[in-house]
Amino acid sequence: MSEPVVIVGTGLAGYNLAKEFRKLDGDSPLLLITADDGRSYSKPMLSTGFAKGKDADGLVMAEPGTMAEQLKAEVRTHTRVTGIDPAHKRLWIGEEAVTYRDLVLAWGADPIRVPVDGDAQDAIFSINDLEDYARFRAAATGKRRVLILGAGLIGCEFANDLSSGGYQVEVVAPCEQLMPGLIHPAAAAAVQVGLEGLGVRFHLGPLLTRLEHAGDGLLAQLSDGTRVDCDLVVSAVGLRPRTELAAAAGLAVNRGIVVDRRLQTSQPHIYALGDCAEVEGLNLLFVMPLMACARALAQTLAGKPAEVSYGPMPVLVKTPVCPLVVSPPPRGMSGDWTVEGSGADIKALCRDASGRLIGYALTGAAVQEKLALNRELPALLA
Amino acid sequence: MKKWQCVVCGLIYDERLGWPEEGIAAGTAWEDVPEDWVCPDCGVGKSDFEMIEIA
Numbered sequence: 001m002s003e004p005v006v007i008v009g010t011g012l013a014g015y016n017l018a019k020e021f022r023k024l025d026g027d028s029p030l031l032l033i034t035a036d037d038g039r040s041y042s043k044p045m046l047s048t049g050f051a052k053g054k055d056a057d058g059l060v061m062a063e064p065g066t067m068a069e070q071l072k073a074e075v076r077t078h079t080r081v082t083g084i085d086p087a088h089k090r091l092w093i094g095e096e097a098v099t100y101r102d103l104v105l106a107w108g109a110d111p112i113r114v115p116v117d118g119d120a121q122d123a124i125f126s127i128n129d130l131e132d133y134a135r136f137r138a139a140a141t142g143k144r145r146v147l148i149l150g151a152g153l154i155g156c157e158f159a160n161d162l163s164s165g166g167y168q169v170e171v172v173a174p175c176e177q178l179m180p181g182l183i184h185p186a187a188a189a190a191v192q193v194g195l196e197g198l199g200v201r202f203h204l205g206p207l208l209t210r211l212e213h214a215g216d217g218l219l220a221q222l223s224d225g226t227r228v229d230c231d232l233v234v235s236a237v238g239l240r241p242r243t244e245l246a247a248a249a250g251l252a253v254n255r256g257i258v259v260d261r262r263l264q265t266s267q268p269h270i271y272a273l274g275d276c277a278e279v280e281g282l283n284l285l286f287v288m289p290l291m292a293c294a295r296a297l298a299q300t301l302a303g304k305p306a307e308v309s310y311g312p313m314p315v316l317v318k319t320p321v322c323p324l325v326v327s328p329p330p331r332g333m334s335g336d337w338t339v340e341g342s343g344a345d346i347k348a349l350c351r352d353a354s355g356r357l358i359g360y361a362l363t364g365a366a367v368q369e370k371l372a373l374n375r376e377l378p379a380l381l382a
Numbered sequence: 383m384k385k386w387q388c389v390v391c392g393l394i395y396d397e398r399l400g401w402p403e404e405g406i407a408a409g410t411a412w413e414d415v416p417e418d419w420v421c422p423d424c425g426v427g428k429s430d431f432e433m434i435e436i437a
Contacts, residue, residue: 012390042388042389042391044392287425288425291424291425292425
C-alpha cells in the first residue's frame with residue numbers, strides 16, 4: 001500500500017484541507033492526527049457561544065468517527081506528534097514511526113500567556129479551541145464577573161459575547177484604543193461606546209500585574225493601582241504560531257512556519273497552512289485566507305500544483321452591539337484616512353497618494369457598504 | 383422559509399431575510415441563491431452550507 005498523506009491537526013485547517021482534497025482525490029490513503037479529541041467544530045463560533053447559549057457539545061458539528069467516514073480517512077485522536085524526520089519522510093509519535101507520502105502541518109497556534117503575580121494563575125483561561133471553551137464554560141457556570149485581558153479582536157468579541165450571556169465584563173489592555181493596529185481610532189471609539197452600552201467597563205492603559213484569591217472571588221490588581229473584583233479571567237492577548245517541532249526538524253521558521261505560495265515548507269513533501277503557517281511573509285489568523293490555502297494545497301496534493309492567492313480579505317468582527325468590518329491596508333502600503341459618519345455609524349477609508357482605496361473600517365450601518373468597497377480594494381497576495 | 387448555516391464560520395443565511403446588501407432579496411429560497419455565491423465571512427461556496435432548522 002502507498003504511504004498516506006498525513007495531516008497533523010483537525011481544526012478548520014486540517015479538516016477543510018481534507019475535505020477539499022477528497023473532492024479531487026477519493027482514493028489516496030489519508031491520515032489525520034490530532035492531540036485533541038478530533039471533534040469538528042467551527043472556531044469562529046467560540047466567540048458567539050454564550051450569547052447563543054451553546055455549550056461545547058452544542059458547538060460540535062461532527063464526531064471524529066463521522067469525519068473519518070466522510071473523509072475516507074483514519075483519524076487518530078489524543079495523539080501528539082513528537083518529531084519529524086524529513087530525510088526519511090516519517091514522523092514520530094513517541095517511539096512509533098509513521099511514514100508519509102506528503103505531510104501537512106495544520107496544528108495552529110498557542111495563546112500567548114503574560115506573566116502575572118499572585119496565587120490565582122489557575123483562574124486565567126485562554127479560549128483557542130473547543131476543549132478550552134468547554135473548560136472555561138464549566139468554570140464560568142454560576143459565576144458573574146469576568147475580567148478580559150486584551151482589547152484586540154478576540155478580546156472585544158468575548159466582551160460582547162459574555163455581556164450578552166449575562167456576565168459583568170471588564171477589559172484591561174495596555175493600549176489607548178480597542179483593536180489598535182487593526183482599526184482606525186474613530187471606528188474603535190464606536191465599538192467601545194457600543195460595548196460600554198452593554199455594561200462593559202474598559203481599563204485602557206494599564207496591565208494586570210497581580211491576581212489573588214479573595215473570599216469567593218478574585219482580586220485583580222492593575223499597574224495603575226486600580227483594583228478589580230472578578231470571578232474569572234480570560235486572557236486574549238494574542239496567538240503565537242506553533243513552530244517548535246518544525247524548527248527542530250530543520251524547517252525554516254520565522255513568525256510562523258515559512259511556506260511558499262504552494263504552501264510548501266523549506267523541505268519537499270512537507271506543507272503547512274492555517275494559524276501555524278507564514279505564507280510569503282503573511283501569518284493571517286482568519287478563516288478566509290485559510291480556506292484559500294486549503295483549496296490551493298488540495299490541488300497540489302492531488303497532483304496539480306497550484307499557488308495560493310489572496311484577494312481582498314475583509315474581516316468581520318463579531319461585536320453585534322456595534323457591527324464592524326475591517327480591511328487593514330496591506331503591508332507596505334500607506335495612505336491617508338478620512339472619516340465620515342458619527343455615533344455608531346463610522347466609515348473610515350484609507351486611500352493612497354493616487355486616491356485608490358487601500359483599506360477601511362466600517363461600523364454600524366456603514367457595514368452595508370462593504371461589498372461596494374471590496375471591489376475597489378487591492379489584493380493581499382495577488 | 384428555512385435557515386442555513388455555513389459549516390466553516392457559522393454564518394447563518396435566513397431565507398426570510400435574504401441578503402439585501404448583497405443583492406439577494408428577502409424571501410429568496412436557498413436554491414435560488416446563485417451557485418457562485420460565497421459566504422461573505424469566510425469565502426466558502428454554497429456546497430459548504432448546511433440547513434440547521436426549519437422555521
